Amino acid sequence: MLSSTCSLLLQSPPLHRLGKPAPNRLVVRSTTVIEKSRPYVEEGGDVDAERRESREFPPIKAAKRVVLVRHGQSTWNAEGRIQGSSDFAVLTKKGEAQAETSRQMLIDDAFDICFSSPLIRSKRTAEIIWGSRKEDIITEFDLREIDLYSFQGLLKHEGKERYGPAYRQWQVDAANFCIDGHYPVRELWARAGSCWNKILAHESKSVLVVAHNAVNQALVASAIGLGTEYFRVLLQSNCGVSVLDFTPHADGGSPHICLNRLNQTPSSPVAAGSSGGRKASKRIILVCHGVTQNNAEATFPISEEGKLNMLGTIQGQKTAELLLDLKVGSIISSQRSASVETAKTISSVQEAADCLGADCVPRYVDMKQVAELDCEGISQNTNEDSPAASNVGPNWISSYEDEAITAIWNRAGKSWQTLLKELSDESDPEKVVVAVGNPLVHIAMMGHCLKLTKEWMGSFHLDAGSISVIDFPDGPEGRGIIRCINYTAHLGRWSIPISKPTTLDDEDF
Numbered sequence: 001m002l003s004s005t006c007s008l009l010l011q012s013p014p015l016h017r018l019g020k021p022a023p024n025r026l027v028v029r030s031t032t033v034i035e036k037s038r039p040y041v042e043e044g045g046d047v048d049a050e051r052r053e054s055r056e057f058p059p060i061k062a063a064k065r066v067v068l069v070r071h072g073q074s075t076w077n078a079e080g081r082i083q084g085s086s087d088f089a090v091l092t093k094k095g096e097a098q099a100e101t102s103r104q105m106l107i108d109d110a111f112d113i114c115f116s117s118p119l120i121r122s123k124r125t126a127e128i129i130w131g132s133r134k135e136d137i138i139t140e141f142d143l144r145e146i147d148l149y150s151f152q153g154l155l156k157h158e159g160k161e162r163y164g165p166a167y168r169q170w171q172v173d174a175a176n177f178c179i180d181g182h183y184p185v186r187e188l189w190a191r192a193g194s195c196w197n198k199i200l201a202h203e204s205k206s207v208l209v210v211a212h213n214a215v216n217q218a219l220v221a222s223a224i225g226l227g228t229e230y231f232r233v234l235l236q237s238n239c240g241v242s243v244l245d246f247t248p249h250a251d252g253g254s255p256h257i258c259l260n261r262l263n264q265t266p267s268s269p270v271a272a273g274s275s276g277g278r279k280a281s282k283r284i285i286l287v288c289h290g291v292t293q294n295n296a297e298a299t300f301p302i303s304e305e306g307k308l309n310m311l312g313t314i315q316g317q318k319t320a321e322l323l324l325d326l327k328v329g330s331i332i333s334s335q336r337s338a339s340v341e342t343a344k345t346i347s348s349v350q351e352a353a354d355c356l357g358a359d360c361v362p363r364y365v366d367m368k369q370v371a372e373l374d375c376e377g378i379s380q381n382t383n384e385d386s387p388a389a390s391n392v393g394p395n396w397i398s399s400y401e402d403e404a405i406t407a408i409w410n411r412a413g414k415s416w417q418t419l420l421k422e423l424s425d426e427s428d429p430e431k432v433v434v435a436v437g438n439p440l441v442h443i444a445m446m447g448h449c450l451k452l453t454k455e456w457m458g459s460f461h462l463d464a465g466s467i468s469v470i471d472f473p474d475g476p477e478g479r480g481i482i483r484c485i486n487y488t489a490h491l492g493r494w495s496i497p498i499s500k501p502t503t504l505d506d507e508d509f
Contacts, residue, residue: 057223057246057254058200064246065260066199066207067106067498068216070236071117071125072098077238080156084148084184087119095121098239099128101266105241105489107131109498112204115195117143117211125239126210142195145212146188149180175228185214185228192218200246200255216242223257224459226450233450235483240265241498245461247395256395260461262485264498269469269484270326282423282475285323285434286442286468287346289338290315295464307337315465315491316342320349322467322490324358326432330366330422333436334373343367343436370418372411373437378404397458409454412444419445423476442468449480462486463496 072095076083083089091099106129114137116126122145126137151159151170159167163179170177175185192215199207209219216236221227223244226234236242240263247256263269270285290312308316319342328350333343347367353359397405415435422433435442439462447456449470462468467490469483488495 057196057257059252060200060246060248060255062205062248064200064205064207064255066209066244066246067109067111068219068236068242068244069102069125069129069208069210070213070216070238070240071119071122071210072096072102072128073238074121082148082151082154082156082159084146084152085119085144086152088153089121091121091124095125095238096128098266099125102239102241103129103131105266106208106498109206109208111135111206111208113138113202114208114210115140115143115199116209117145117215119144119212122210122212126208129208129210140195140198142191142198143209143211143215146184146214146218147182148184149182151179174231185218185231188214188218189222189228191215192222195219196223212236220244220259220262224259224456230450233479233481235263235481237263237265237267240484243498257459258395258461259459260486261466261488261498262482264484264487264489268322268325268490269467269487270323281430282472283326283432284419284423284470284472284480285326285328285432286445286470287319287342287434287436288439288442288462288464288466289336289342289436291464292338308341311494312338312464313341313345314494316345317349318491318494319465319467320346323434324349324353324356327353327359327363327430328365328434329425329428329431330368331434331436332368332370332373332419332422334438334441335369335371336374336438339373339436339438340369343434346434346436368422370415370437372415372418373435373441375408375411375438375440378407378411395458396461405454405457408440409444409447409457412441413448415441416445416448420476423472439464439466446470446482446485449482460485463488465491465494466496 071091073092074083074089074095075092076089077095078092081089102125111133113135114126114130114133116123116137116139118139118141122143123137123139130137151163151167154162159170166177166179170179177183177185195215196219199209209216211219213236214231217231217234220234220236220242221230242262242264243260245258245260247258249255270283290308292306292312293309294306323346328346331343331347333339344367347365349356350363350365353363354361415437419433419435423431425431435445440457442462443457443460444454446460446468447454450456463486466486466488468485468487470480471483472478472480486496
């Protein structure tokens with residue numbers, strides 16, 4: 001642990017070449033503790049459970065949902081210019097439209113308060129989304145974007161030309177990147193902790209936070225106990241929405257925290273794009289089967305017993321339609337009826353791509369079934385003494401015996417290796433593998449992807465009919481980049497509301 005008193009110098013970018021006068025420099029002095037980043041955990045290693053338990057947040061009296069939104073596209077986004085915490089960019093017309101789409105998506109959500117970064121591009125996005133709500137928007141300085149000092153204002157190719165090795169480190173080892181005597185990512189994580197203290201201290205149950213790419217990454221990662229080595233692993237697209245649930249701890253300590261969804265975007269999550277700044281060539285898409293006849297209430301964890309009901313069938317069709325924009329190479333499903341039905345629906349639509357005008361030639365999809373993608377018999381092994389056993393909510397993991405969680409985790413490990421092996425097919429450099437199975441196994445597979453341990457499973461949530469997308473810009477041997485988790489916007493009128501109230505009552509604590 002490196003303790004230091006930092007003079008954070010927010011330098012203005014060299015804007016004389018842009019025809020703008022250089023503003024006065026703002027100096028902010030602060031005392032902070034900056035932890036040296038660990039290297040990303042390699043294959044065979046896991047982030048230990050003690051690290052997860054070491055995170056401390058202020059106790060809360062009632063359940064709280066926090067909705068994070070990144071600002072819409074800015075002029076400097078469009079130019080490919082490094083923004084950092086500079087404040088010269090404004091929203092483009094596309095950015096304004098993205099914010100309006102987010103406003104429509106959140107229009108029925110009863111937020112109590114809105115926190116916003118002070119930077120123009122974020123403040124304008126917050127104003128559009130907040131609309132005619134009467135409560136004032138709270139501007140929080142710590143929600144500004146990452147401080148990048150001398151990099152700010154440079155085009156990306158200029159950063160590479162001027163700073164060479166430093167720019168390379170920013171790209172490949174951002175957590176340990178140093179510029180002008182500062183470690184920007186480490187400073188950002190320290191700042192995220194300060195933001196959470198202020199947000200959780202506010203007397204509100206539903207909070208909207210509008211900020212930026214890097215700071216939203218830090219907020220999400222730090223909330224679920226991940227360090228700076230996870231920078232650029234949990235993507236935040238323009239106007240992407242992420243949701244975190246905070247549930248009071250029975251003993252009054254740090255609350256239980258669950259990432260309900262990550263990066264639900266105004267546009268399709270499977271559209272062509274980059275992951276962590278690099279073009280992604282290979283991809284795994286985790287599809288949760290729809291609601292079954294034995295689980296008509298669509299409660300989580302989703303039952304995989306029985307066939308899909310009408311809603312589950314519609315959810316499968318909607319997912320197949322969304323994936324039509326991709327050429328799916330393989331579909332691997334569990335052997336359970338609900339998963340097999342969903343997989344067949346996706347395959348049928350893929351193979352009819354030419355008839356549907358999505359492709360000029362027929363597509364062939366390789367279908368396989370893997371027993372490890374279901375939890376037959378395991379998911380029923382619940383802990384009857386747990387208060388969550390009869391009313392599953394954000395702290396769902398406490399309703400399961402440790403033996404059951406271990407069994408699910410081990411099954412998921414085998415499933416994950418099966419998917420990676422399928423993805424490594426060298427004959428298809430842009431292969432897309434779709435996995436359809438039990439959401440508990442999907443959650444555990446995301447944990448394996450992130451090199452976590454089974455204790456982290458309770459930090460994630462998946463809904464029926466949702467998809468989660470993982471990109472591999474360095475191939476299946478490299479680290480997976482999470483593009484989105486629990487995306488449901490494609491379900492249309494059957495999508496899960498962003499600020500759906502928690503199923504846990506305050507009286508439970």
